[in-house]
Amino acid sequence: MLQDIKITIIDREGEKHEVDAPTDMNMNIMELVRAYELAPEGTIGICGGMAMCASCQCYVINGDEVELPEMNPDEEAMLSEAFNVKDNSRLGCQLAIEPALAGLIVELAPE
Amino acid sequence: MNFAQKNYIMIQTDIIIIGAGPTGLFAVFEAGLLKLKCHLIDGLPQPGGQLTELYPKKPIFDIPGYPSVGAAELIDNLMEQIKQFQPGFTLNEVAEEIEKLEDGTFIVTTNKGTKHHGKAVAIAGGLGSFEPRKPELENLAFFEERGVEYFVKNPDMFQDKRIVIAGGGDSALDWSIYLADIAKEVHLVHRRNEFRGALDSVEKVQDLKNRGKINLVTPAEVIALQGEERLNSLVIEKEGVQEQIACDYFIPLFGLTPKLGPIANWGLEIEKNAIKVNNALDYQTNIPGIYAIGDVNTYPGKLKLILCGFHEATLMCQSVYNMLNPGKKYVLKYTTVSGINGFDGSRKEAEKAVVKSII
Numbered sequence: 354m355l356q357d358i359k360i361t362i363i364d365r366e367g368e369k370h371e372v373d374a375p376t377d378m379n380m381n382i383m384e385l386v387r388a389y390e391l392a393p394e395g396t397i398g399i400c401g402g403m404a405m406c407a408s409c410q411c412y413v414i415n416g417d418e419v420e421l422p423e424m425n426p427d428e429e430a431m432l433s434e435a436f437n438v439k440d441n442s443r444l445g446c447q448l449a450i451e452p453a454l455a456g457l458i459v460e461l462a463p464e
Numbered sequence: 465m466n467f468a469q470k471n472y473i474m475i476q477t478d479i480i481i482i483g484a485g486p487t488g489l490f491a492v493f494e495a496g497l498l499k500l501k502c503h504l505i506d507g508l509p510q511p512g513g514q515l516t517e518l519y520p521k522k523p524i525f526d527i528p529g530y531p532s533v534g535a536a537e538l539i540d541n542l543m544e545q546i547k548q549f550q551p552g553f554t555l556n557e558v559a560e561e562i563e564k565l566e567d568g569t570f571i572v573t574t575n576k577g578t579k580h581h582g583k584a585v586a587i588a589g590g591l592g593s594f595e596p597r598k599p600e601l602e603n604l605a606f607f608e609e610r611g612v613e614y615f616v617k618n619p620d621m622f623q624d625k626r627i628v629i630a631g632g633g634d635s636a637l638d639w640s641i642y643l644a645d646i647a648k649e650v651h652l653v654h655r656r657n658e659f660r661g662a663l664d665s666v667e668k669v670q671d672l673k674n675r676g677k678i679n680l681v682t683p684a685e686v687i688a689l690q691g692e693e694r695l696n697s698l699v700i701e702k703e704g705v706q707e708q709i710a711c712d713y714f715i716p717l718f719g720l721t722p723k724l725g726p727i728a729n730w731g732l733e734i735e736k737n738a739i740k741v742n743n744a745l746d747y748q749t750n751i752p753g754i755y756a757i758g759d760v761n762t763y764p765g766k767l768k769l770i771l772c773g774f775h776e777a778t779l780m781c782q783s784v785y786n787m788l789n790p791g792k793k794y795v796l797k798y799t800t801v802s803g804i805n806g807f808d809g810s811r812k813e814a815e816k817a818v819v820k821s822i823i
Contacts, residue, residue: 395737399591399722400518406721430660434632434718436600 383445409445485513487758487773488588496549548806611695746783
């Protein structure tokens, strides 16, 4: 079994949570947030992870310290329509949890 | 139909189903086997819930018996499967109020005043009712109904008007195309030069733009709304430069997002944005006669899967039947054995075997 990595999630209230994230469960950041219940059900991952709702938008705080997957056209298009988008915005559902994400810090965008 | 008339007519049914997604639709089938009539209420203009609204063309791989089925195709199949039980539909209306009468029956009233009278209520509301995603603009609420619209419900009101549409998806494209013929001016504002929509729609907009029927403003964003009594202009920022555009209507089309909505105020026990139900028995809520099935409910071990919704719908129907027919003996019938008798007089049944000797 691969080792868990540490990922820090800053919830919508500004509270920091450093959590263990499995790299062998085919999980993404949106699912990680739901698994640890860091955002109320129904407010994140509404489309189920198809890059179609932006409810899992997050800001990557330390993008220069981790290796992020490239943005696909779906994610790019969704972020172009979403609100509160910043230069460091990503959709959590498109960030698969890989060893390269160890130490990632993300902040959840407002609902 | 005017308002007074609408209030006067009350839709009568056995089970009022709130939400016309896969779970709500399948409940019609199971109810029909027990000779119970259903009427569905949904805020969207078409049945199917999330499947038709969010991802009609995506495949689903975990419907038993279907290695792969398109979301819209599954809904078409469910509609076909239930049609002989003649479900009623109140679409484009959101269930807003519920009243339990002394005899234990219910009246559910929608936001448009349509009343439904039924013996039981099944909430199959999924993630809730879809509401428009609103851009963060100062005074947006003030201008709602005064020039800001989130839907094109009555195209006549846009006749010869100056319209600004914002958004980059199918609905922004489709309504721009549609209104280009009706309105005096159509401005389409989007944050990027690229649009995400059907190829046909993108090409049509390109053509209308070339012919000067649509003024495409990209990459740009609406940043302010202006007007005294109602909207008369707005400010658009394009690559750092601000420009004022005179307009009569602003239609932001940034998609829909589900909210639990009025159901949250019905006195039901809510946990994690979902309705708590008794999963040991029949998916009834804390109010007897009101059930919650599918993604809208929660209980220990809950999984938000369509196939679980089908199961929950089935047990809900049995419970309603037992509630309406106390003490009546009931034996489960298999459709293969008994066939299906539709409310429309139709009958489906297995082909009879022939008993004949072979000589």
